[in-house]
Amino acid sequence: MQLGKRRRCPAAGRGAVLSAALGAALAAALAAAPPARADQQVDATYHYFGDSVGNSIDSWVADFRQSLGGPWSLALRGMLDRVHLPPLPGLPGSQENVDAITTASRPVESAVLSKESYTKQREELTGSLHWQPHDRRVRLSGSYYVSHESDFLGQQVSATLGRDWNGGASALALRGAFGFDRIHPDEHTGGDPTARHRATLDVTGTWVQSLSPRAQGQIGVEFTTVNGYQSNPYRKVYAGGQPLPETHPESRVRGALFGQVDRWLTTRASVSFGARYYADDWGIQAGTFDAIFNQYLGDHLIVRYRYRYHVQSAASFYRDLYASAAGIDGYRTADYKLQDFDSNLFGIKVSVPIESRRAWLDGLLVDFKYERYFDSHSFAANVLETGMSWPF
Amino acid sequence: MLLLASAGCATVHPWQREHLADRIMDPQAVARERAAERHWMETREGAIGGPLGGGGGCACN
Secondary structure (H helix, E strand, O other): OOOOOOOOOOOOOHHHHHEEEEEEHHHHHHHHHOOOOOEEEEEEEEEEEEOOOOEEEEHHHHEEEEEEEEEEEEEEEEEEEEEEEOOOOOOOOOOHHHOOOHHOOOOOOOOHHOOOOOEEEEEEEEEEEOOOOOOOEEEEEEEEEEEEEEEEEEEEEEEEEEEEEHHHHHEEEEEHHHHHHHHOOOOOOOOOOEEEEEEEEEEEEEEEEEEEOOEEEEEEEEEEEEOOOOOOOOEEEHHHHHHHOOOOOOOOOOOOOEEEEEEEEEEEEEEEEEEEEEEEEOOOOOEEEEEEEEEEOOOOOOEEEEEEEEEEEEOOOOOOOOOOOOOEEEEEEHHHOOEEEEEEEEEEEEEEEEOOOHHHHHHHEEEEEEEEEEEEOEEEEEEEEEEEEEEE | OOHHOOOOOOOOEEEEEEEEEOHHHOOHHHHHHHHHHHHHOOOOOOOOOOOOOOOOOOOOO
């Protein structure tokens, strides 16, 4: 569920300490909030993901935005994920596990523990500072993000510059981000506990254009370079007749072009079509299409229907089975994300405004969402989400 | 993209943006939702980048 007014920015934290810090920060910010202003809001959301192989994720998200006076504002976002993974179907390192989706996601300390379910927790916290003067022609923001798991610490700093033209009919946003991650594997049978690092540099440009009083569009480009450890320390690849550690290249350059058009319809509805082309130097090319139809029912209730299609080719070094331990050009992978496949997603969302004479409930909005995802490799998942937005 | 480029000189005045400002026309209205979606989608698809895909996260997820 969500409370308050939104301002996007991912957030992460460090274990229970960060969770507590997040709660304290939100409570302090709420306590310090001056009386009702239009750009203050807290959002809270619960998100559930469950798939056909027994994995599930419970996520709780809280967003808060506070005006600091003048052109300045502060945004905080906290997220807590609890990932539940089922017992492994075979012994650690056995061939049955090589193709099991669960081996991609959990360490295995022993054969006995491999037959027990496994739960992992992830905390995120993001803080961002925004500067936007009253004429709103230029906007600046900076953010810091931290994500923590028992075997992973990710951090990112980013800066965004926005500029409007033609009275706001045209807008350009440029964003640069630098991330630095530390991977420190948990105890794992046959695993290498050595800590590794990874650095990511990302640059994104987006142009948003009002096309008419009833239509708008956006186009954008994104480039990302990743250097450092990009394998899964728990995953084994069956190569040359034996299970061996996964070995991915330590450098990757990724690029994407994307566009979207939104159109208002006379029936108090809107349609949105989006497309994206992706390519990287590991040999993957992908296309994604997204369509959304929104419809007002009554004065405020909104029903949204969504369809998404994704298709991608395999990485150049991906094989279902490797004939030799050397793999392809020295690389081996059992990562299902690097194979060719296509996927479909269907979804429906209902947003319900709560009307009340009580002032503190004014503007409350409750959301419910269900989505069904399935791909060409017989994987399927259900996604449920409920949220509440509360301006105060 | 050509459509957007050709519309670069089109003028839509602030008082004409009633519909563009509506909740169901706001691309940012789904931004938070997409951020949460990335958490599971990045574990299923190998192509990230842009607003329609996943991104970030740990390779060991």
